[in-house]
Amino acid sequence: MALTMAGQEAKGATAFITLEPCSHFGRTGPCAKALVDAGVKRVVVGTTDPNPKVSGNGLDLLRRFGVDVSVGIEEEACKDLIRPFAWHIRTDRPWVHAKWAMSADGKIASLSGDSKWISGEKSREWVHELRGAVDAVVVGSGTALTDDPLLNARPWGNRTPARILLDRRGRTPATQRLAQSTAEGPVVLITSKLAPFAWKRAWRAKGVEILVAEDGLNALQEMAQSRGWTEILLEGGAGILGAAFARGIVNEAHVFVGAKILGGVVAPGPIGSPIGDPGAISMAGAHQLILAQCQVSGPDVRLRYWVQETPTGGSLGLPKTEESV
Ligand SMILES: NC(=O)c1ccc[n+]([C@@H]2O[C@H](COP(=O)([O-])OP(=O)(O)OC[C@H]3O[C@@H](n4cnc5c(N)ncnc54)[C@H](OP(=O)(O)O)[C@@H]3O)[C@@H](O)[C@H]2O)c1
Missing domain, CATH: 3.40.430.10 (Dihydrofolate Reductase, subunit A)
Structure with missing residues (x-):
């Protein structure tokens, strides 16, 4: 939704994200791919996905497409947000x-x-x-x-x-x-x-x-x-x-x-x-x-x-x- 709202402005931008973006199809398409397609240049992630089956995959996908990724920024606060x-x-x-x-x-x-x-x-x-x-x-x-x-x-x-x-x-x-x-x-x-x-x-x-x-x-x-x-x-x-x-x-x-x-x-x-x-x-x-x-x-x-x-x-x-x- 944030990407849709940003439109063309997402190109070359830095995205700050609480939870690692997913790399699989769930209720919606893969968020990591959407970030790549929107042309986001850098992604700052609070915490990795708690699901061991998918953890790290979203970050790998971003890196494979040349996106600069930083992980663990304000990690404890982000973990609190995703506790449920x-x-x-x-x-x-x-x-x-x-x-x-x-x-x-x-x-x-x-x-x-x-x-x-x-x-x-x-x-x-x-x-x-x-x-x-x-x-x-x-x-x-x-x-x-x-x-x-x-x-x-x-x-x-x-x-x-x-x-x-x-x-x-x-x-x-x-x-x-x-x-x-x-x-x-x-x-x-x-x-x-x-x-x-x-x-x-x-x-x-x-x-x-x-x-x-x-x-x-x-x-x-x-x-x-x-x-x-x-x-x-x-x-x-x-x-x-x-x-x-x-x-x-x-x-x-x-x-x-x-x-x-x-x-x-x-x-x-x-x-x-x-x-x-x-x-x-x-x-x-x-x-x-x-x-x-x-x-x-x-x-x-x-x-x-x-x-x-x-x-x-x-x-x-x-x-x-x-x-x-
Ligand atoms: N200030 C607040 O935040 C707040 C919030 C809610 C209510 N209230 C007030 O609280 C009062 C009502 O209190 P209450 O304790 O009677 O309400 P309640 O907890 O909503 O209802 C209790 C009833 O729920 C049924 N029940 C169904 N499954 C149950 C289960 N597993 N364990 C326990 N009960 C179960 C029981 O009746 P059956 O055996 O017939 O099923 C029990 O008598 C009202 O005055 C209301 O205005 C205040």
């Missing part, structure tokens, strides 16, 4: 983002369940940007019943995420906005045998894909693998995030701390903590995070973390460091 892609290549599993907005006292909703809005406009823009960059956005029935979310990206990003609802018992009515908006993008309902037949029929009639599974989160992972999805965004609520963290499938957490205090002791049910059951019994069971980014977002603070390891010590895309042991 590298994870997917290595594990064949999607990179899972978890996102929540909480008040300054750590609550994700008021006592009535209302959570609009804990964070400000700027933070919500970030969330829409994130949705537009992933393959699927997921919520549980508790969030659907309380918030009736659309889960689309406004404006659309470079992907149109599938919008996925996890509802085992068939509690969410097909009058919800998700069911009414299938023309905007795909909606998938992952349910179980417990859900009534008539309820599934009502959702299917709206053009929603229905998947009956024993284990919704497993089904979600399998669906991602079979469809080649590389990134999934879990938008809560506490029930889904609790289950996902407990399974050790979360790779990255996006936390928006709103400039509000909701107060009160923890309300009945999962409302309160952003991450529901099962919680850690002791500090030894805590999920270790690495702060990747911290920035001011309008009146809020935006925090981005990589999840370093599961409480059982399983590594999630990042090696253990001395401090985390």
